[in-house]
Amino acid sequence: MEPERIPLLALDLDPAFKDFNFSAVWDQTMKCGPTNSELYLLVQKCRKGDKNALGDFADTMYWTLREAAFNAFQHEHGARAITYQEWFYYKLFQFFEILLFTKLHVAAESEIRWVESDEVLEKGAIVIGSQGLVVQLDELQDALGPENNICRLWFDLAQTVSDSSNDRLAVAQEWLRSQRAPERSSSKRGWTKNQERDQIILNCLERGMKTQLICQELDKRTIDTLPDLQARSIHRWMDGWADPEARKAIQRLLSKLPRR
Numbered sequence: 001m002e003p004e005r006i007p008l009l010a011l012d013l014d015p016a017f018k019d020f021n022f023s024a025v026w027d028q029t030m031k032c033g034p035t036n037s038e039l040y041l042l043v044q045k046c047r048k049g050d051k052n053a054l055g056d057f058a059d060t061m062y063w064t065l066r067e068a069a070f071n072a073f074q075h076e077h078g079a080r081a082i083t084y085q086e087w088f089y090y091k092l093f094q095f096f097e098i099l100l101f102t103k104l105h106v107a108a109e110s111e112i113r114w115v116e117s118d119e120v121l122e123k124g125a126i127v128i129g130s131q132g133l134v135v136q137l138d139e140l141q142d143a144l145g146p147e148n149n150i151c152r153l154w155f156d157l158a159q160t161v162s163d164s165s166n167d168r169l170a171v172a173q174e175w176l177r178s179q180r181a182p183e184r185s186s187s188k189r190g191w192t193k194n195q196e197r198d199q200i201i202l203n204c205l206e207r208g209m210k211t212q213l214i215c216q217e218l219d220k221r222t223i224d225t226l227p228d229l230q231a232r233s234i235h236r237w238m239d240g241w242a243d244p245e246a247r248k249a250i251q252r253l254l255s256k257l258p259r260r
Helices: 015-019 036-046 051-064 067-077 084-099 137-143 151-163 168-179 186-190 193-206 211-220 227-231 237-242 244-256
Strands: 103-108 111-116 126-131
Touching: 015 067, 036 051, 036 084, 036 126, 036 151, 051 084, 051 151, 067 084, 084 137, 084 151, 084 168, 137 168, 151 168, 193 211, 193 244, 211 237, 211 244, 227 244, 237 244
Parallel strands: none
Antiparallel strands: 103 111, 103 126
């Protein structure tokens, strides 16, 4: 069954939308994150091999793509007739657009001008537009979903695209194809908690994450622990990892999941 397509609405016409981002690195109080213009500056640094910038960009993607960020936007700027899933793809499209830019239209010091991709933005400069080929929304929907929101994954995306100096669009499209699961469809909207848990674990395993880091990711996503762990009052995966018997149960779970 073909997945239901989400149209790209005019939400990006609202300046509050593009600037509404969160980052635990940027602000540990989680009250804000980089503005749209600051994200372009981060990508300029990413293209120069700045690992800290790559981490900042990936961190911003992770925290901004969470449902909590969508709820905060609705609360602060008024309700929009959109779902969290739509928010996820609108924001994901924005991040890809920034990663792929080739030229920027910038307002700085009372003038508006075009800035080449390698020309460092002035402090306080506001990006009012950009040029560059972009991925299509259906390419994003076919490859990724809210269950794929993993910081390590976004770091790999930012690094893969930024490291390429030629045809970044083709690189981004190939990266998306590598993430695509054959069974991905709109039926995932009705996933049970166990299915969501298992998919998160599989995504982590495919990226070579160690079990302890997978436990941290499950805790970040507030995924319930196994019933037998809960019976022993273990409600955090990391607490289970620290307990010898609970650790065995977690390892059994991981060993039983089918690998793609």
